[in-house]
Amino acid sequence: MNLILLCLIMVVLTVIGYWLGQRQAVSAAGGDARRLHSLPSYHGFYVALCALLPAIVLFVLWLIVEPIIAEQVLISRLPAEVQSQDPNALRLLVGDIKSLALGNIVSREIDASLQAAADGYASVRGAGRLGMTVAVLALLLAGAAWAWRRISVDHRARNGVEMIASGIMILASTIAILTTLGIIFSLLFETGRFFEKVPFFEFLFGTKWSPQTALRADQVGASGAFGAIPLFAGTLLITVIAICVAVPVGLCSAIYMSEYAGPRLRALAKPALEILAGVPTVVYGFFAALTVAPFFRNSGEALGLTVSSESALAAGVVMGIMIIPFVSSLSDDVMNAVPQTLRDGAYALGATKSETIRQVIVPAALPGIVGAVLLAVSRAIGETMIVVMAAGLAANLTANPFEAVTTVTVQIVTLLVGDQEFDSAKTLAAFALGLVLFATTLALNVVALNVVRKYREKYD
Amino acid sequence: MSAVEVQEAQIAHDLHKVVARDVNVYYGEAHALKHVDLDIGSNEVTSLIGPSGCGKSTFLRCLNRMNDVIEGCRVTGQITLDGEDIYDKSLDVVQLRARVGMVFQKPNPFPKSVYDNIAYGPRIHGIGAGKSEMDEIVESSLSRAGLWEEVKDRLEKPGTGLSGGQQQRLCIARAIAVNPEVILMDEPCSALDPIATAKIEELIDELRQNFTIVIVTHSMQQAARVSQKTAFFHLGTLVEWGDTQELFTNPRDERTQGYITGRFG
Numbered sequence: 001m002n003l004i005l006l007c008l009i010m011v012v013l014t015v016i017g018y019w020l021g022q023r024q025a026v027s028a029a030g031g032d033a034r035r036l037h038s039l040p041s042y043h044g045f046y047v048a049l050c051a052l053l054p055a056i057v058l059f060v061l062w063l064i065v066e067p068i069i070a071e072q073v074l075i076s077r078l079p080a081e082v083q084s085q086d087p088n089a090l091r092l093l094v095g096d097i098k099s100l101a102l103g104n105i106v107s108r109e110i111d112a113s114l115q116a117a118a119d120g121y122a123s124v125r126g127a128g129r130l131g132m133t134v135a136v137l138a139l140l141l142a143g144a145a146w147a148w149r150r151i152s153v154d155h156r157a158r159n160g161v162e163m164i165a166s167g168i169m170i171l172a173s174t175i176a177i178l179t180t181l182g183i184i185f186s187l188l189f190e191t192g193r194f195f196e197k198v199p200f201f202e203f204l205f206g207t208k209w210s211p212q213t214a215l216r217a218d219q220v221g222a223s224g225a226f227g228a229i230p231l232f233a234g235t236l237l238i239t240v241i242a243i244c245v246a247v248p249v250g251l252c253s254a255i256y257m258s259e260y261a262g263p264r265l266r267a268l269a270k271p272a273l274e275i276l277a278g279v280p281t282v283v284y285g286f287f288a289a290l291t292v293a294p295f296f297r298n299s300g301e302a303l304g305l306t307v308s309s310e311s312a313l314a315a316g317v318v319m320g321i322m323i324i325p326f327v328s329s330l331s332d333d334v335m336n337a338v339p340q341t342l343r344d345g346a347y348a349l350g351a352t353k354s355e356t357i358r359q360v361i362v363p364a365a366l367p368g369i370v371g372a373v374l375l376a377v378s379r380a381i382g383e384t385m386i387v388v389m390a391a392g393l394a395a396n397l398t399a400n401p402f403e404a405v406t407t408v409t410v411q412i413v414t415l416l417v418g419d420q421e422f423d424s425a426k427t428l429a430a431f432a433l434g435l436v437l438f439a440t441t442l443a444l445n446v447v448a449l450n451v452v453r454k455y456r457e458k459y460d
Numbered sequence: 461m462s463a464v465e466v467q468e469a470q471i472a473h474d475l476h477k478v479v480a481r482d483v484n485v486y487y488g489e490a491h492a493l494k495h496v497d498l499d500i501g502s503n504e505v506t507s508l509i510g511p512s513g514c515g516k517s518t519f520l521r522c523l524n525r526m527n528d529v530i531e532g533c534r535v536t537g538q539i540t541l542d543g544e545d546i547y548d549k550s551l552d553v554v555q556l557r558a559r560v561g562m563v564f565q566k567p568n569p570f571p572k573s574v575y576d577n578i579a580y581g582p583r584i585h586g587i588g589a590g591k592s593e594m595d596e597i598v599e600s601s602l603s604r605a606g607l608w609e610e611v612k613d614r615l616e617k618p619g620t621g622l623s624g625g626q627q628q629r630l631c632i633a634r635a636i637a638v639n640p641e642v643i644l645m646d647e648p649c650s651a652l653d654p655i656a657t658a659k660i661e662e663l664i665d666e667l668r669q670n671f672t673i674v675i676v677t678h679s680m681q682q683a684a685r686v687s688q689k690t691a692f693f694h695l696g697t698l699v700e701w702g703d704t705q706e707l708f709t710n711p712r713d714e715r716t717q718g719y720i721t722g723r724f725g
Contacts, residue, residue: 342571344568
């Protein structure tokens with residue numbers, strides 16, 4: 001509550017700063033705003049930003065640092081023999097004291113010394129809060145005053161505001177990039193721990209996947225094997241099936257939309273196709289598991305084939321349907337980007353519509369189409385829900401689409417679902433799989449974007 | 461039609477390659493071209509001039525039915541090629557375009573090799589079955605377009621990598637590779653520098669030996685340099701047409717006079 005109030009006060013003060021800055025600028029120019037280097041609103045923004053930004057930085061830093069200091073103070077006040085005990089026990093005790101101070105549930109008997117420590121901790125935190133409020137508001141006012149005093153006819157407030165604005169943009173993009181880096185490093189770190197337990201080559205080239213670690217030496221089913229080849233093969237099989245569905249259908253509908261359909265039909269059909277991309281994947285998942293898979297099994301039986309009820313075929317076909325809009329929408333865009341003059345050139349030579357499309361438009365748009373397909377592939381590889389529900393869990397190393405297979409993403413899910421210890425090879429394997437998946441889709445995306453970019457350079 | 465008119469029409473057909481009578485073009489509601497009568501002679505260069513939006517390009521695109529591609533476009537009247545109505549239902553537009561080639565304002569080579577650009581037309585019309593025959597067609601088309609010496613060592617390089625003037629000559633070579641009777645040119649030099657323009661103009665003059673050429677141009681100097689006949693369009697009507705020399709030195713209509721002396725347009 002206190003924090004929200006503080007934020008509100010900061011906002012109100014900033015708005016007042018803006019208003020005062022604006023007024024001061026006009027009066028500095030003797031009422032004639034045209035004499036100012038910058039518009040009065042820029043002077044206002046300058047004051048507001050100079051007040052708010054340092055205050056926010058201090059606010060955030062304080063929120064991060066204060067609990068750490070308070071904990072240090074708490075530990076230093078504890079009796080020496082308590083301080084010197086086992087670090088884990090100490091951590092538990094400190095946690096309990098904090099809980100008591102903040103009014104949460106405590107896991108042990110509350111005695112006088114515990115209560116005293118908690119009171120001490122609470123008072124430290126209270127003092128910290130008060131200190132923060134005072135410091136932040138003081139800094140805010142100081143910043144505002146400093147900026148306010150600088151207002152003059154020649155003061156370059158506009159340049160200052162522009163600089164701060166670009167700084168904020170840089171900060172925002174840095175956050176996005178740093179987050180990505182953070183994810184990569186956490187993957188790398190956990191993967192490193194996995195490879196301490198399972199040899200690298202056994203993971204990448206082993207043909208048996210049975211992710212379990214024995215608790216006792218003589219345990220039944222103690223045979224853990226972490227060969228990921230069956231998973232890669234399953235992923236590949238399902239992706240290939242998906243591409244076999246998505247590329248012909250997507251490409252033909254793209255050709256129809258960009259070359260044959262009239263503008264009105266196109267305006268209707270394109271969003272309708274893109275709805276496919278908006279269907280939640282979990283809906284595709286039960287569509288695959290409850291409708292498509294039984295259909296394939298029954299038709300297979302009618303033809304005398306053995307189709308298991310969870311088959312690579314069902315998952316692949318439904319995934320193919322899911323990625324149709326990726327192929328069709330992007331291909332449609334690149335084919336529309338092929339200049340009309342090329343079509344005219346072909347027509348003027350006496351080419352028919354289908355000849356023009358086959359021999360001129362598709363080749364001209366081919367890099368873009370390849371890019372679209374690669375993006376769809378990387379989407380298919382990373383897709384999880386459909387395969388979890390429709391492809392099964394059995395790590396079969398097979399090229400038969402009627403059998404159940406499993407994919408990298410499915411295994412990551414099953415490895416991490418349920419009660420797990422986070423230092424066994426079993427759970428760590430999820431991170432190694434995740435890293436492989438990440439590297440694959442990253443490589444595909446880089447290639448796809450480069451291909452698309454190359455194509456763009458040609459016509460724009 | 462009176463007997464005299466029929467006779468006159470017959471004479472026009474005998475003397476001229478392309479005869480247009482009462483051609484009207486509508487883009488939706490807009491009446492873009494109004495009652496155009498124009499005769500285009502064999503082995504002559506006819507240039508169509510006039511201010512922007514006057515309908516000269518529209519008329520040109522009627523001659524190989526490129527307007528068919530444009531949605532909402534409607535053509536009425538009669539255009540004949542060697543006495544045959546090109547808007548007749550029984551006429552195959554693919555065959556018409558093999559007989560009437562076209563070169564566009566902006567060079568538009570296909571993103572294929574120089575060789576394949578030229579070979580494209582012959583291939584879709586089933587001309588030049590063997591490799592050696594096709595090689596011959598490519599070489600002769602490029603030489604007739606005055607490009608052979610410049611590109612003979614880079615036939616496998618993409619056509620889009622040539623300079624603007626070379627690309628336009630490549631497009632001309634591509635058009636003549638199917639051996640058409642008429643070549644339509646829609647402001648073929650407007651995207652080119654003066655030297656490339658001079659080369660194309662020279663080429664047009666040579667091509668006149670074998671082809672009937674209709675060229676749309678913004679430059680009256682160009683019309684005067686390359687063409688034997690000139691037609692002046694204004695606001696969708698054909699104001700006057702005749703010998704280029706005559707039209708430029710002694711225009712009958714004051715609108716023509718105004719345009720060629722630079723008072724408007």
